Amino acid sequence: MTITAVESIRLEEQSRIDASKTINARRRLGQFATPPDLARDIARETVAMLDGNATVEMLEPSAGTGAFLSAFFSEAPGRVRRILAVELDLAFHDAQKRIWQDFPVDSRMADFTALKPDRFVDLVVANPPYVRHHNISAEVKQRLQADVMAETGLRLSGLSSLYCYFMLLSVKWMKPDAIGAWLVPTEWMSVNYGSAIRSFLSERVRLLRVHRFDSEDVRFSDALVSSCLVWFRNAPPADSVTFTSGGDITHPSRTEEVSVAELRQARKWPPTESANPPSAPRLRDFFTIRRGIATGDNPFFILPQEKVQERGIPSCFLKPILPSPRHLKTDRILSDEAGIPVNANRQFLLDCTGIDRTDLPESVMAYLTEGEATTASKKLCAGRTRWYDQEQRSPAPILCSYMGRGKDDGTPVRFILNESAAIATNSFLMLYPKGSLRRVFAESPEAREAAWRCLLSIPAGEFRRAGRCYGGGLQKMEPRELGDLLCQKLADWLSERIGFQYRQEDSGQLLFAMEPESPDEIPSLTKRKRARKFQTRRDANS
Ligand SMILES: C[S@@+](CC[C@H](N)C(=O)[O-])C[C@H]1O[C@@H](n2cnc3c(N)ncnc32)[C@H](O)[C@@H]1O
Numbered sequence: 001m002t003i004t005a006v007e008s009i010r011l012e013e014q015s016r017i018d019a020s021k022t023i024n025a026r027r028r029l030g031q032f033a034t035p036p037d038l039a040r041d042i043a044r045e046t047v048a049m050l051d052g053n054a055t056v057e058m059l060e061p062s063a064g065t066g067a068f069l070s071a072f073f074s075e076a077p078g079r080v081r082r083i084l085a086v087e088l089d090l091a092f093h094d095a096q097k098r099i100w101q102d103f104p105v106d107s108r109m110a111d112f113t114a115l116k117p118d119r120f121v122d123l124v125v126a127n128p129p130y131v132r133h134h135n136i137s138a139e140v141k142q143r144l145q146a147d148v149m150a151e152t153g154l155r156l157s158g159l160s161s162l163y164c165y166f167m168l169l170s171v172k173w174m175k176p177d178a179i180g181a182w183l184v185p186t187e188w189m190s191v192n193y194g195s196a197i198r199s200f201l202s203e204r205v206r207l208l209r210v211h212r213f214d215s216e217d218v219r220f221s222d223a224l225v226s227s228c229l230v231w232f233r234n235a236p237p238a239d240s241v242t243f244t245s246g247g248d249i250t251h252p253s254r255t256e257e258v259s260v261a262e263l264r265q266a267r268k269w270p271p272t273e274s275a276n277p278p279s280a281p282r283l284r285d286f287f288t289i290r291r292g293i294a295t296g297d298n299p300f301f302i303l304p305q306e307k308v309q310e311r312g313i314p315s316c317f318l319k320p321i322l323p324s325p326r327h328l329k330t331d332r333i334l335s336d337e338a339g340i341p342v343n344a345n346r347q348f349l350l351d352c353t354g355i356d357r358t359d360l361p362e363s364v365m366a367y368l369t370e371g372e373a374t375t376a377s378k379k380l381c382a383g384r385t386r387w388y389d390q391e392q393r394s395p396a397p398i399l400c401s402y403m404g405r406g407k408d409d410g411t412p413v414r415f416i417l418n419e420s421a422a423i424a425t426n427s428f429l430m431l432y433p434k435g436s437l438r439r440v441f442a443e444s445p446e447a448r449e450a451a452w453r454c455l456l457s458i459p460a461g462e463f464r465r466a467g468r469c470y471g472g473g474l475q476k477m478e479p480r481e482l483g484d485l486l487c488q489k490l491a492d493w494l495s496e497r498i499g500f501q502y503r504q505e506d507s508g509q510l511l512f513a514m515e516p517e518s519p520d521e522i523p524s525l526t527k528r529k530r531a532r533k534f535q536t537r538r539d540a541n542s
Helices: 003-020 023-028 036-047 067-075 090-099 138-152 162-173 192-204 260-265 305-311 362-374 435-443 445-456 460-466 479-483 488-498 527-541
Strands: 056-060 080-087 105-109 121-126 174-185 206-212 227-233 240-245 254-259 287-291 302-304 318-320 347-350 398-401 414-418 429-433 502-504 510-512
Touching (some): 003 090, 036 067, 036 227, 056 067, 080 090, 090 105, 121 162, 138 162, 138 192, 162 174, 254 260, 287 479, 302 305, 305 362, 398 445, 414 445, 429 435, 429 479, 435 445, 445 488
Parallel strands (some): 056 080, 056 121, 121 174, 206 240
Antiparallel strands (some): 174 227, 206 227, 240 254, 287 429, 302 347, 318 347, 398 414, 398 429, 502 510
């Protein structure tokens, strides 16, 4: 049978098995096949990286029905001597065995991460299962971490997805100088858990090339990840690596050479000027950024106004708190005289922090008694001195909804001007102005609005640079990443308003109006933490 005929049978089998499973079952095992044209592009590009013309032995550690088997047999006929095709799932393994019975394929049904090598290969090509860490049991994680440590000396974080273990464990199958080609999500390039992968690729092996597909170009529509291809050789690192992106693998729209020394230093890859730009005014120079509070049980601790009235809870135990970004229809929260929002849900956080139950009024005690059975044992609450204690935050004049998709090239997150005394839950980041900006904020509502408008003008691309993209366009900003946003406009506006130039220290620190930050500018740290922070600053300055 010709390879073309085999490929059409394979595609039929692929559709049949995919259709027989629920999307959740497929997600649990990361069962999203490589599109055939992409598999063929990868095969062509990878074969070009092989030395000489000798035939090679290949490993496919998560082979499914064999998209890569088909691609290599069709694009490089005669070049692949034998393929070891590992697959965990019985349905895929059975189909694969049948489809490839006339080809030099050794089909093995096994968990690749638990297999001991019984041969070494010249080539590993994989689209490994993208299974998130929540779906890997603690026991399996421990075994995988220990195996990776034994193999590479690197500690993979418990937050790592399964593909990370696959990639790091593959080296034990590779002959010296063998090539690895990995189609994986791009997350490892920017998230904290990716640091072991970045170390592996810049210190343990010779990274040859990384190609990032455009994030809108979601190759696996049902898996919702943005993907990249990583090629490395089982050899000591070279001096530089090629990063490409956009277009297709053969004709990328952008190409750059990056030194490996630079890669080792960079917090995010690729460390181009646009990804890690040199010193310039950033949001963290103007704001202290903190997450909103984690109440431990929002439905219990956050009460709508009617319920507060019905239960007769005194106002001294209540703080206005904003609804989640999804339920907040405005980007400018107006306030009544008491600081309660007038154009957002009027709801309140029950906050009796530090007060023993016996000292509370009866209405509050009665409400807490109801929570004993349901809320007190929840994870966050159970870990507190009093289960109903809450984190303390002052209201922040600017809030940021730190996750979004940014439709039509818009910015993925919302900056909200908060003119009320409402605080926020951890579905927001809270921005507290510091230094000169803090004083300007205290001057007038117009000043606050003008500063807020400067934030609204930060372009969408800047969020993509500083934040992380989860594919399908979903973007997320952690506090540190939000602080990394460049905000030249805000710097210029403030500079003009206060008549001071800012200057940049050699360290990159931005000094504005030259005054040190005093501890009362850091909202809601405990007194002891404040004192410690102030002391450290004084020590550093002395
Ligand atoms: C992303 S799919 C890729 C399939 C195929 N390589 C392709 O490119 O179309 C990942 C495959 O890995 C399989 N798999 C999941 N966990 C595995 C494991 N621990 N060992 C081996 N295969 C596994 C899944 O059943 C699935 O077929």
